[in-house]
Amino acid sequence: MASAAKRLEAVYGTATPQIAFDGVTLVLGGKTIIENLSLGVQPGEFLCIVGASGCGKTTALRLAAGLYQPTSGKVNFDGQPMREPRREIAIVFQDYGKALLPWRTAAGNVSLALEAGGMPSAERPARIEELLRTVGLPGHAGKYPSEMSGGMQQRLQIARCLAQEPKTLLMDEPFGALDAMTRQGLQDEVLSLVAASGATVIFVTHDLDEAIYLGDRVIGLLPHPGRIGIELSVNLPRPRDQLSTREHPEFLRLRRQLFDFIKATEQ
Amino acid sequence: MNRAAIIWRVASFAVAAGFVAIWQLIANLKLVSPVFLPGPDRAWAALMRGFSSGDLWSKLAGTLEHMAYGWLAASIAGIAIGAIIGSSSRMRTYVAPSLEFLRPLPVSAIIPVAIAMLGLTQAMALFVIAFGAIWPIMLATIHGFAAVEPRLYEVARSLQMSRLAVIFKIALPSASPDILAGMRLSLTVALILSVVCEILAGLDGLGHWVLLSARAFRSADLFAGVILLGLTGYVTSVAMSLAEHRLLAWQAAQR
Ligand SMILES: Nc1ncnc2c1ncn2[C@@H]1O[C@H](COP(=O)(O)OP(=O)(O)OP(=O)(O)O)[C@@H](O)[C@H]1O
Numbered sequence: 001m002a003s004a005a006k007r008l009e010a011v012y013g014t015a016t017p018q019i020a021f022d023g024v025t026l027v028l029g030g031k032t033i034i035e036n037l038s039l040g041v042q043p044g045e046f047l048c049i050v051g052a053s054g055c056g057k058t059t060a061l062r063l064a065a066g067l068y069q070p071t072s073g074k075v076n077f078d079g080q081p082m083r084e085p086r087r088e089i090a091i092v093f094q095d096y097g098k099a100l101l102p103w104r105t106a107a108g109n110v111s112l113a114l115e116a117g118g119m120p121s122a123e124r125p126a127r128i129e130e131l132l133r134t135v136g137l138p139g140h141a142g143k144y145p146s147e148m149s150g151g152m153q154q155r156l157q158i159a160r161c162l163a164q165e166p167k168t169l170l171m172d173e174p175f176g177a178l179d180a181m182t183r184q185g186l187q188d189e190v191l192s193l194v195a196a197s198g199a200t201v202i203f204v205t206h207d208l209d210e211a212i213y214l215g216d217r218v219i220g221l222l223p224h225p226g227r228i229g230i231e232l233s234v235n236l237p238r239p240r241d242q243l244s245t246r247e248h249p250e251f252l253r254l255r256r257q258l259f260d261f262i263k264a265t266e267q
Numbered sequence: 268m269n270r271a272a273i274i275w276r277v278a279s280f281a282v283a284a285g286f287v288a289i290w291q292l293i294a295n296l297k298l299v300s301p302v303f304l305p306g307p308d309r310a311w312a313a314l315m316r317g318f319s320s321g322d323l324w325s326k327l328a329g330t331l332e333h334m335a336y337g338w339l340a341a342s343i344a345g346i347a348i349g350a351i352i353g354s355s356s357r358m359r360t361y362v363a364p365s366l367e368f369l370r371p372l373p374v375s376a377i378i379p380v381a382i383a384m385l386g387l388t389q390a391m392a393l394f395v396i397a398f399g400a401i402w403p404i405m406l407a408t409i410h411g412f413a414a415v416e417p418r419l420y421e422v423a424r425s426l427q428m429s430r431l432a433v434i435f436k437i438a439l440p441s442a443s444p445d446i447l448a449g450m451r452l453s454l455t456v457a458l459i460l461s462v463v464c465e466i467l468a469g470l471d472g473l474g475h476w477v478l479l480s481a482r483a484f485r486s487a488d489l490f491a492g493v494i495l496l497g498l499t500g501y502v503t504s505v506a507m508s509l510a511e512h513r514l515l516a517w518q519a520a521q522r
């Protein structure tokens with residue numbers, strides 16, 4: 001475990017990572033899902049996690065959220081052990097349809113986070129309007145989730161997460177169920193939202209291109225049990241651009257490297 | 268309302284009118300002795316007479332009162348107990364067998380017990396009505412609370428919502444379609460048991476009116492009471508449906 005801390009120090013100097021996994025092992029139902037995972041995420045970093053289906057990406061994210069407690073090892077947030085979920089850490093779930101309250105309108109769903117944060121009701125409408133505008137849903141405040149498209153529902157979930165004013169944003173394949181065009185639009189929106197708020201992001205995806213396009217760093221997990229198999233720094237200029245970034249030689253090199261890694265794990 | 272709905276509505280009125288006409292015909296032809304079966308004309312006249320003398324109003328008020336108190340008590344207790352049992356899977360496994368034993372027990376079986384303990388009183392009626400009406404509400408609430416989307420509890424956890432906030436902002440609204448459906452079923456149960464209790468305990472209400480009319484062979488009055496009971500059941504159930512419709516407007520959007 002000390003070695004992990006040393007490695008982090010070597011990479012980042014002595015800065016405290018915002019989220020630190022220190023030799024984390026998680027056993028669920030007698031099965032080791034994650035084994036000896038050490039990982040530090042710096043404040044403001046955009047970390048992407050990729051890996052074959054069932055390798056433990058979601059589980060790692062749930063550990064970072066405090067929804068699971070490690071069987072052994074530690075998960076720290078800002079240097080403090082994480083005992084339970086906290087408002088500074090927001091999660092965007094893949095299944096937006098289940099994560100929204102169907103009986104509340106778009107405004108009501110955003111309001112839920114503001115209520116939980118103790119914002120006085122007089123201040124909420126203005127803030128709700130602002131957040132819905134930020135995610136590109138102005139004028140949809142009165143709609144129920146069921147009256148919105150998948151892309152709009154996912155935007156709404158992101159708005160609710162932003163309402164938490166999170167220091168860390170955890171996203172579990174947030175665009176997995178959306179079509180390619182909607183997906184690219186949302187990728188750029190997330191990048192600009194994150195740039196504006198300075199939040200730290202852990203982003204899980206199946207899509208290797210998406211991981212490289214978004215991330216400062218990409219981690220590939222190996223399955224059974226889940227552990228780190230590859231770690232790539234993405235030195236692509238920001239702001240990223242859907243056309244030029246994806247044609248960048250560095251992008252193509254990383255893509256090849258990641259692709260070979262995933263192919264090897266699937267055999 | 269679209270054309271098809273209007274046609275259905277007209278057709279259902281035509282059927283009802285047909286039944287009244289057949290009833291009138293049977294009465295006119297004296298197929299059944301008028302002592303037992305008055306025609307709709309006589310039943311209607313008795314209804315009007317009862318209202319203008321004020322007798323029926325007070326009987327109706329009595330029945331509505333028994334029904335409302337019993338139903339409200341059942342709703343409050345049923346939702347509270349159902350919420351406690353439904354929100355914990357351990358409670359469900361422990362309590363479910365006892366519920367399965369108590370639930371099929373006919374309410375009529377506990378009436379003698381209630382009479383022995385509370386006498387022929389309003390309290391006995393309240394207890395019996397509430398006991399009978401609690402089941403649909405409680406079972407629906409248990410089901411509704413058990414079926415809350417687990418993802419929503421995770422959302423609540425990551426928002427660090429208080430226990431109370433989770434119950435009132437997540438679990439109750441999520442279970443509300445089930446709860447309201449249970450409350451609608453209970454409404455009918457409460458009406459039936461109000462009448463039964465009034466008959467058994469001689470409490471002021473339509474049940475008592477019907478009983479006295481039958482004993483005195485005043486068949487027109489008897490039918491007036493029965494018609495009024497039918498109307499009470501119909502109107503309360505329609506009112507409940509309207510309330511459901513309003514409260515669950517978000518579900519209409521879902522379909
Ligand atoms: N509560 C649990 N109990 C037992 N095993 C579990 C539990 N949750 C997940 N697993 C197992 O842990 C492994 C990792 O699951 P996880 O959901 O983290 O994978 P994933 O990488 O997110 O997969 P996908 O890409 O399909 O979303 C799987 O083999 C899964 O069956």
Ligand SMILES: [Mg+2]
Binds near residue numbers: 058
């Ligand atoms: Mg997953």
